[in-house]
Amino acid sequence: MILRIEKGSAVPISRQIGSQIATLCASGKLRPGQRLPSVRELARELAVNQNTILRVYERLVSEGLLEMLHGQGTFVSDRARESSLAAHRDRLLDELRQLGRQGIALGLSNEQLHELLAEALHQLQQTSPAEAETTP
């Protein structure tokens, strides 16, 4: 599991780690039943506070992505893929809302915004069809 921490970002470190693990679950790179590094191991690897890692794991457990089995470790749950897609949907919606707000501030109409989104998707499909297909 390779994660990347961007220091000094406006995104809190716990959210960076959480969303990267969620992405790995969504894309199937982390498979159901797979064991994650222990809190200690990941803290050391990333040079991040153990409590932060523990909180991220706990949150992902509550979101249904991970399962903590007492004495055995933390595992990717069976329904990780669906749960992470749901979580991603919320995040995407949030980002689209921000983009929409910028568009409205620029004086664009709903139709113009839809056109822009369609054009962006079109460009994606031209460059990498596989990537666009997996977009929910």
Place this chain on the structure above:
Amino acid sequence: MSDSVIEIHAVTKSFRRDPVLRGMSLQVERGRTFAFLGRNGAGKTTAIRLLLGLLNRDGGEIRVLGLDPATDPLTLRGRVGYLAEDQTMYGWMRAAEILRFVAPFYPTWDHELALRYAREFEVPLGTKIKHLSKGQNVRLGLVLALAHRPELVILDDPALGLDPIMRKQFNRDLITHLQGEGRTVFYSSHLLYEVEPVADEVAILDRGQVVRQCETESLRRDVKQITLRHDALVLIDQDVILDRRPDGLETAIVVSNAEYVMEKLCREGVEHRLVDLNLDEIFEAYVSGQRGEPIHLRQAFEPTGSQS
């Protein structure tokens, strides 16, 4: 009282007539990793020297591990691991020699542990101290600070002068050997983004006072930039505004309790935009933000100002 390892209450300290600490207060609970932040010259080192009884305070109260450093400095220093800023060690000694030299000062010194740390921190024991790199020097200092198994470790800007790779390694050592073993760590830094991954809690020192002490994560949640019309500013408690930048009809402000302010603006139906800040921006807002100066004051300075 809660289980505080460090308690500082309303401490003052001046050098000649220069006040350095002006009523500084903070608490550190057992087992926490606590980052003490401030610009260069904000008084961090002075505060740390007071904690260890290396300086005497002018006023206020300090307790470290339940002891008053002013009256019990030697007992205290035997129980605390301390790494000074730019620690100077005898350059002619070899690393192994300084370990043996320092050992008798601490009744609880564990030489096996010292050698193990030296190995794990990759300190070359046979090398003379003057030939160690900056990073090796800091890590040798850390071995000296830890080998007597102190319950509290105080580090004065340990990352100063370390390159990014050494800093990460240092953070890793901190996490594995201190956090992992449940010790309390109090360390100072002027780099907020460096302490973020590691610290449970932060305190920001500015002009001799702690202007904020809180959990690292809640600092991000609470301090945000909000852009709104000038005339809506009156709705916001002036004390929570850390920085303000007027721009045309709008002002961008940084507030210290974003959740509450947002709730109020929404309730009043005031249009606004919210921006998340990174930690450097948050730090900047606290230590060099444009706080007050309500508009009528500024008008008074204009050459054509109509009222006084």
